[in-house]
Amino acid sequence: MKGLFATSSVALSLASRTVSSPLNGRSDPIIFVGPFTVTSDSVHNVHVEYGDKAFEGEVRVVHGGCDMTEVHHMHHELGTTFIRREAQPERFVWVVPDNAVHGGCLHAYSGPNLIGRSAPITVSRNIRKREDIAEIADASGPWFDGVAYMQSKTNNASFVAVAKSRKIAIVGGGMAGLLTSLLLDSVGIKDWHITESSQRVGGRIRTKYLAGTTPDQYQYQEMGPMRFPVSVTYADTNETLDIQDHKMVFQLGDVLNAMNGNASDLAVKFIPWIQSSPNVPANSNGFRLPNGRIPSAAQIRANSSYRYPAANASNPEEAAFALEAVEELLDESPERLRNASQNIFAAHKEAIAKGLFHWSEAAYLRYYLNLSSDTVDFVAGAGNSPQWDIYDSVYFAATTWRTIDKGLESLPRAFMPHVRDRTTFGRKITGIAHDEETNKVTLSWRKDPFAQEVETEEYDYAVVAVPFSKVRLWKLPKYSSLLSRAITTMNYQQSCKIALHYKTRFWEHLSPPIIGGCGSTDIAGIGSVCYPAYEINSTRGGVLLASYSSGTPARSLAALSTQDHVGMVQRAMVEVHGAVADEQFTGAYDRQCWEVDEHQAGAWASPFLGQQDLYLPAYYKTEFNTIFIGEHTSYTHAWIFSALDSAVRGTAQLLLDMGLVDEAKEVVETWMGRWIHI
Numbered sequence: 001m002k003g004l005f006a007t008s009s010v011a012l013s014l015a016s017r018t019v020s021s022p023l024n025g026r027s028d029p030i031i032f033v034g035p036f037t038v039t040s041d042s043v044h045n046v047h048v049e050y051g052d053k054a055f056e057g058e059v060r061v062v063h064g065g066c067d068m069t070e071v072h073h074m075h076h077e078l079g080t081t082f083i084r085r086e087a088q089p090e091r092f093v094w095v096v097p098d099n100a101v102h103g104g105c106l107h108a109y110s111g112p113n114l115i116g117r118s119a120p121i122t123v124s125r126n127i128r129k130r131e132d133i134a135e136i137a138d139a140s141g142p143w144f145d146g147v148a149y150m151q152s153k154t155n156n157a158s159f160v161a162v163a164k165s166r167k168i169a170i171v172g173g174g175m176a177g178l179l180t181s182l183l184l185d186s187v188g189i190k191d192w193h194i195t196e197s198s199q200r201v202g203g204r205i206r207t208k209y210l211a212g213t214t215p216d217q218y219q220y221q222e223m224g225p226m227r228f229p230v231s232v233t234y235a236d237t238n239e240t241l242d243i244q245d246h247k248m249v250f251q252l253g254d255v256l257n258a259m260n261g262n263a264s265d266l267a268v269k270f271i272p273w274i275q276s277s278p279n280v281p282a283n284s285n286g287f288r289l290p291n292g293r294i295p296s297a298a299q300i301r302a303n304s305s306y307r308y309p310a311a312n313a314s315n316p317e318e319a320a321f322a323l324e325a326v327e328e329l330l331d332e333s334p335e336r337l338r339n340a341s342q343n344i345f346a347a348h349k350e351a352i353a354k355g356l357f358h359w360s361e362a363a364y365l366r367y368y369l370n371l372s373s374d375t376v377d378f379v380a381g382a383g384n385s386p387q388w389d390i391y392d393s394v395y396f397a398a399t400t401w402r403t404i405d406k407g408l409e410s411l412p413r414a415f416m417p418h419v420r421d422r423t424t425f426g427r428k429i430t431g432i433a434h435d436e437e438t439n440k441v442t443l444s445w446r447k448d449p450f451a452q453e454v455e456t457e458e459y460d461y462a463v464v465a466v467p468f469s470k471v472r473l474w475k476l477p478k479y480s481s482l483l484s485r486a487i488t489t490m491n492y493q494q495s496c497k498i499a500l501h502y503k504t505r506f507w508e509h510l511s512p513p514i515i516g517g518c519g520s521t522d523i524a525g526i527g528s529v530c531y532p533a534y535e536i537n538s539t540r541g542g543v544l545l546a547s548y549s550s551g552t553p554a555r556s557l558a559a560l561s562t563q564d565h566v567g568m569v570q571r572a573m574v575e576v577h578g579a580v581a582d583e584q585f586t587g588a589y590d591r592q593c594w595e596v597d598e599h600q601a602g603a604w605a606s607p608f609l610g611q612q613d614l615y616l617p618a619y620y621k622t623e624f625n626t627i628f629i630g631e632h633t634s635y636t637h638a639w640i641f642s643a644l645d646s647a648v649r650g651t652a653q654l655l656l657d658m659g660l661v662d663e664a665k666e667v668v669e670t671w672m673g674r675w676i677h678i
Contacts, residue, residue, distance in 0.1 A: 001539055025331045028666060029055040030108040030116030032255045041098040045091045046078065046106060048116075057110050058082050061092055062160075065116050066105035066120055071112070075101045080158025091161040093659045094121065150637025163660030165570050168192040168654070169443055169457075170463035172204020175640055176629045179252065179647035180413045182670065185418070187655065187663035194423040195443065197470075199416060199667050201423065203643070207407030209422075210501040210543050211588040215406035218535045221499035221543045222408055223592035223641050226530070227273040229398030231339055236334045243398060245391075246641045248648075248671065250402075256414040264413045273401035273534040276636040279447055279510075281529060281576045283523055285310060291407045294521055294576050296512065297619035314374045320367050322379045327353070329364065332393050342396045348425055351388040357613045360384050384474065384608050391636045401531060411640075430454060431475035432462060434624035441625045441631040444475070461657070464641075469601035477624040489630055492602025494595035495550035498555040498569040501588035505542035507531060518548075523572045525557055541586065546573050550603065556595035565591060565640045605632035620649070 002394035017326040031049045039046050046061070059081060060076035077624060078094050090208045094106075102123045107118035168184060170177045173196035184192050194201070206223040210233035213219040228249050233240040253268035260266040262341040278298035285308040289295055295306040340347035362388065404410050431444040431454065441462045464471065468490045479487070505512040518530040527549035532542060547569045549557055557565055566589045573581040594603035607615070619633040628651035648671045655664035 001122060019328055028052070028116050029110075030059065030114060032106050032108075032118035035121070036097050036119055037122045037124065038094070039102050039124050039126050040096055042665075043098050043656070043661045044094045044096060046094050046660070047091045048108075050088055053088075054111075055083060055115070056083060056085050059115070060109045061123075061281075062103060062107050062109065064104055064107065065587075066103070066117070068105075070105065071107070071109045074107070075104060078106070080159045088158045089162075091659070093159055093161060093661055093664075097128070134354040157422050160660075164660070165191055166460040166658060167458075168464065169195045169441065169444065169459040169462040171196075171462060172196065172630070173201035173419070173423060174410070174414075174423075174465055174630070174643060175205065176631070176643040176647045176650070177201075177203075177463070177465035178412060178419065180465065180629065180646050180651055181419055181422070181605040182255070182415070183647065183667050184506055185659070187666055192422060194419055194447075195427050195429060196423060196425050197428040197466075199425045200411060200412075201419065202412030204526065204594070204600060204604070205408045205412055205640070206592060207409035208499055208590040208592075209407070210499060211541070211586060215409070217540070217543055218406070218532075218538065219501060219543055220407045221497075221532070221545050221590065222403075223497045223499065223590060225408055225529070227275065227401050227403045228270075228640070229395040230400040230402055232337070232394070232397050233399045234334050234338060240399075241341050243394065245344055245636070245645070246395075246639070248644045251415075251671070252644065253404075253411070256411075260414055260417065263320045266410075266417070267405075268410050268414050270403040271405045273403040273533075274516025275396075275398070275401045275518065277515055277519075277531070279514045280517045280519025280531065281521050282307075283520045283522045284308065289401070289633075291578065292575070293578055294523075297519060298512070298516075303558075311378075313378045315372060318371055319378050319640075321373050322369070322371055324331060325369055326361055326365070327381065330356070330387060330390075330611045334388060335399060336367060337390070337394050340390050341615075344391050344394075344635060347390050348388070351390065351424065356387040357610070360609050361387055363609070363660075385606065386609050386612055388612070392638075395639070396623055406659045408640075429474065431467070432464075432477060432624075432626060433475075434477045434626070439625065441598070451601060461654060462623065463629060464626060465629050465650075467600055467602060467605070467630060468632055470599070471628075477626070479626075480618065480621070480624050482615065482625060483621070483628075486611070486618050488617065489608075490604050490611060491608045492595075492632075493550060493604050493606035494552075494554040494558065494593075495548070495603040495637070496554040496565070497542050497545060497549075497591070498547040498591040499590045500546045500566075500573065501541060501543050501586045502569060502581070502584040503541050504584055505535075505538060505540075505588055506584050507530075507544070507577060508537055510577065510580075515607065518545075518655055519578060521572065523575060525553055526567060528555070529573075529576065531636040546570070554593065554603075555595060558596050562591050604638035606637065619646075620653065622653060623658075627653055627657075 007584045029050060029052045031051050035048055037046055060071065060073060061078040062077055063078065064074040068074065073450055080094060100123045103120050105120055106118040107114060121286055125217050168189065168191065170180050172190055173194045177194055179203060180193060181192055204224040207220050208223050209215060209220045211219055220314045227248045229243050231240050231242045237619065250270060253270060256268050279296045281294045282297040282300050283304055284295050284300060287295065287308045300306045310581065359368065360383055362376050362382055365380055366376045427445050429445050433442045440458045440460060442456050442458050444456045468487045470490045472488045511619055512530050515536055516531050517532040518528050526547045529547060530545035551561055570585060594600055619628055629646040629652045630645065631637050634642040636642045648667060651667050652664045655667065
């Protein structure tokens, strides 16, 4: 990078110049080349050139009237730095205050001497509503305010933009880490490296191709994420609204396809997903049809006797009151769901104001409404999760869904040509260290688990896209109390999935046929059963997601041996579908219990009461040159969108740390960072 200041001899010669003489001549040590139009209450890069390459010394950049004669006449200061001949920065950072002088100029001073003045700068008022922070969030958990972020940094630490040659560690090759690499590449930062503990990229995306098949043989199931909600049609108004959040996933698919020249073997092709289907099995509370099978959702709707009644509350009137009270508090009305589908950040702020993060459903009923323990247990159980779950309510209300042809694994597969040469697989990080003297970050690991000494590599910054369920076992710097507590205590949900392979798609030929969709059963430990939405009525074999169980039951399932677990699920498929499930089973299967996965140690972040709103602000501060991203640092959890969302925030944060404001704005504008204010 070029530098900013001149030699002492040049500095002495400047003393003879009058400060009223016109500057911006090509002989001036510092030449301001833009911008000459800025917006108040925003952050900008100031680009400079050097008329005298030999200049060296301290430079102070200020903003004020174009006719100011002394530095103390300034309106405000941008910053101060020392310029060396061999290290002349090409741009500085300007945090433009809300009351910046319209038509003023930027001035560069070396001591009392004026060594550069810009042309007059137009300052337009920021008429954009601060809905990204003042309207959307608040002090208890803003998403990300780049202006406030830069204002909070010490002047000299944030004034000079650094070189794009900085060495960046990306720890974790899941979707957040992969998108971070793409974003850095897109703004010209090439010296990044992904360190991944497993032998693959994709994180919790786990498409399993059973019986030794390949993607184009369509014998697969999703053992991690499965689908993306697209839009909701509301019955009360008959209007259809797109769900805004997940559009980032579709955008990523388009970008990767273009980067790969639309190569068929790397294609990310979105196809319809069937979320609901009338003939899927339903929870009948123990009732069975005369043929021994579980009734379908359509059969139960048509004949209520096909479902045994649930246990009665000990106090029915109080239970009815409790249910009404919870519904009133949550207020998941069509209008509120519509609003959340368009702006999940506004919904988050609203939930904070209503106290939905301060009460679990059980605690609200027991300690706020003073209802009996029996009623609380009947209505709410004993969960310790905050009441805010409207994003899942919105997503699962979707009437249009998409998945990815040949499996979600296509998404990380499309990244491989772009990350393969800058990724190390099988390296399990055990620690992060920061050197105060060099301001460098060091990652450590062991090739031999029994080795006493660690191997290390040094970086300028580390972007950590690893679940806290793994990070909490590392040796870490002395992060702030809040961030340290988030790392050590963030709760993760557990889940288990079993995929079973069959000779034919027999379920599509039952009477009545089952065509896609997810159903549920009352069989212990089974949870949901999902039927493939691709290749309907194909003559090939097929793969069922025969069991998808989450929460406490999944912990018990994870303790089973694989054989016992798979055998239990296969017997359940016979109970659901009849003897044909036994006749058609090939013996091929896959099992994924996320809590015991060595690379994840949990399925997704599921904050306990108080953790969501308490910990969010900790993620928006860079501590010891380390930035944390991943779905656990997002407003929403468990969805691919959540991970991508965090990558945009984390990359913008990193670029601002480096003073690369132009690049941060480019990332925000390109990648739907709709609530980042820069």
